[in-house]
Amino acid sequence: MVYALIFFALLFVDQISKALAYAFDIENITIIPNILSLEKLRNPATGDLNTGMAYGLGSDQPWALPVFIALTCVALLIFLIALVKISKRKRFLRVSLVLIMVGAAGNLIDRIVLGGVRDFIHVSIGDLSLFNYYCNVADVAITVGAIMFILALLFVDDDALFRFHKKKEEQVTENASAELAAGAKEPDNDLGAEISGVGQEHTDKRE
Template structure:
């Protein structure tokens, strides 16, 4: 049940921030949140991370559901005590679905989070969930290897 709640919080937060961004910022507009730390910059990404494979929406519309089915299966089969692993899979599913909703609804993914202290591509909450999910799975794998 906790994983379902986490999933719903990530999806809702991601979609609400994207809706706010589209409603309140012009394309390319920057709104400073914390000077020299973080700002919002509305971008439309029709590719994957860092806009790789730009313009290949059909590819992502086919690939994402396949990946999500695999991740849901892995979550279903996850051992009961592997909290990092299950949380990581939940975040990855939510992140994939958050960006998939954009692709279906808008034809592109809404990106808006910009780190002003570090030269890094603009991203969104779904991207963050995917990244944190991958990190948690790696942590689980490291600890699993240490246990033997």
């Protein structure tokens, strides 16, 4: 239930933010100077829509739209099955899947309804073309979800490959086992001392 609420809440944020950005035709609203701004994608050839995938990749290819729609549908089905099957204890991993699904669903809606994705978040770092692109809330959700997914598999989950506190937990377990073993021996020692004491008392009385 919680994951469903997260999914639909973020999906609503994605869709409403796109609608507002395009309705008000926002342009150059600076968030972080020279790095991040809100600015509607300008591309008259596609109706100001991104016909590629996340961050504008593949937008110039005519085959991109149907392929991305098909791949997104398959991916959503796979992630949904994974979300159902993954242990409820793995909350971090499950949230990462929800975020990826939100992003995929948000952009899928745009592609099916509009024929392209509405981008309005402009990231530009200097003259680096790699860091000069447009995206939206759905793209951000996919990126954050993907990062969380990797972190979950490598560090966060109980069976993570490089779990940070695994060694610490093992040490705590070893210490606890040692204490239990030591505690189990102490009563025997006390009992032996008592028996020795009783035996000594009988010896003293005989003398």
